[in-house]
Amino acid sequence: MNIDMIRAAAQRLKGHARRTPLLTSPFLDEIAGRQVLVKPECLQHTGSFKFRGGWSAVSALDEATRKAGVIAFSSGNHAQGVALAAAKHGAPAVIVMPADAPKLKIDNTRALGAEVVLYDRAGGESREAVGDAISQERGLTLIRPYDEPQVIAGQGTTGLEIAQQAAELGVNDGDVLVCCGGGGLTSGIALALEADAPAMRVRPVEPEGFDDVTRSLASGEIQSNATQSGSLCDAIITPAPGESTFPLMSRLCGTGLVVSEDEALHAMALAFKRLKIVVEPGGAVALAAALFHGDKIEGDAVVAVCTGGNVDAEVFANTITKFDKH
């Protein structure tokens, strides 16, 4: 895993992934006490950065392998990212999803051209068993959500853009806050910045109670979360940092930051009001850290990556109404 793979992925993504802008607001600067630059990956195709990794992985396959098809396990953003990337390559995609996933996510994944295979999570059926059987039968290639070099390379293209866009605004150093699940995006951006903006430092951000990466970085060993459910920040809840991403984060990242769910929701409401973008709770933890944990951040400017915007209307409506008076 190295910077050349990220640059090669950027070439393959060109004209296909969206180059999201870098947004600012004087109102957010005032709250944070420093300049806040927001990278809105919620505006990426399928509403999250996951399309980058999906496209990178699918486009890196040789043609015969790609034609045979790909498979992914996901009930969320990775599913949609891989589904659209595969569809645009004319490659079959099977997405294995829990039968009790929200109907909208199942419908969307199908509408993006993927074949959805449901498994009975509650009944103890293993998604790996279901997926392995289909993969072997059809010769599908598994695309993992983060422990996969070409996926990390695709996510890392976000970092190449941040380095260039921040420099255009005169920002060359400071902390880059990234909403962190398994660490694919975080480690990819860290690698990109090591090459293109070495005075910038990536800091993973997580919700309280699901701070496996922060604890892993602090202890130097992979730590797990006690539970994987019960958070509105579901998009970035993973069991533990990845085997490939953890060494990269250990080498390149600063200490992790942890925000409360209420702070994440407040950041969502401010992104609505001041930036006019739709961010999901898990995608707002980095902005929450930038706004409400400034004492733990270094530099006159801070970059926050808003990683996704796939949030239910009801959650979004309740959140922006609740924080309307702030």
Next chain:
Amino acid sequence: MNIDMIRAAAQRLKGHARRTPLLTSPFLDEIAGRQVLVKPECLQHTGSFKFRGGWSAVSALDEATRKAGVIAFSSGNHAQGVALAAAKHGAPAVIVMPADAPKLKIDNTRALGAEVVLYDRAGGESREAVGDAISQERGLTLIRPYDEPQVIAGQGTTGLEIAQQAAELGVNDGDVLVCCGGGGLTSGIALALEADAPAMRVRPVEPEGFDDVTRSLASGEIQSNATQSGSLCDAIITPAPGESTFPLMSRLCGTGLVVSEDEALHAMALAFKRLKIVVEPGGAVALAAALFHGDKIEGDAVVAVCTGGNVDAEVFANTITKFDKH
């Protein structure tokens, strides 16, 4: 008023106004029955395209005039656009607003650095009288919201970007739908496309009951609206097309399109769900026409400009919840 003024404005805006991306969604394409390209000016500084015209006008003044200061009449997006543009130039700005304008808009305009002068709309006080007195006393330059060549030139830079960004996606012809109030943005984009994408045609879009531009274009003479209040699409409600903008629209635009308020709200909800952007009701009428009036549109692709995103949390929350099941 000509294309050279727009190109000169683009030079002055470079590095200051945001180059908004061009967004797409396969889900919107399916509803529209053709490819839909969305230009999200809600992501512009201050949440609407008005910053372009404000910056263009302020930056076009000679230094002594600019130092003396500028003045604008507005309770909405133009106020904020001019306020921020002036502040970034270090120029004083006076914004004359009705005393009964929403407190948030008054507070925002002040926070952007402008001096807000309130007048008593209900008591019959004339904003022109209030404004004229201040202007003469202090030597301020009035920046009109649309009947002002340098403002039209600034708004027209949106058209230069559309021509280039659509061409990158392989789209060189078809209708370009623009939410239309006084016609500054509409005529500016029309001039830009005449030069850079002559096979594209601008179509103004208005809400039912406030279709002064559509009727004016049809009759060949300036027509007024019967009323100027009572619409959620307040951002684009003006008494009549401008004296400078109407001749440009007459020469360059196709027939107007009219959508219902419910269609505008539905488009807002779909922009939330599929594009992850926040659009105000008046800023969503063009997208509504693209999605729900396809029989009156020509071409395999359509461009819709979402002009602003300054919407109250309550209106937005109610709208996305109402249309959640669609």
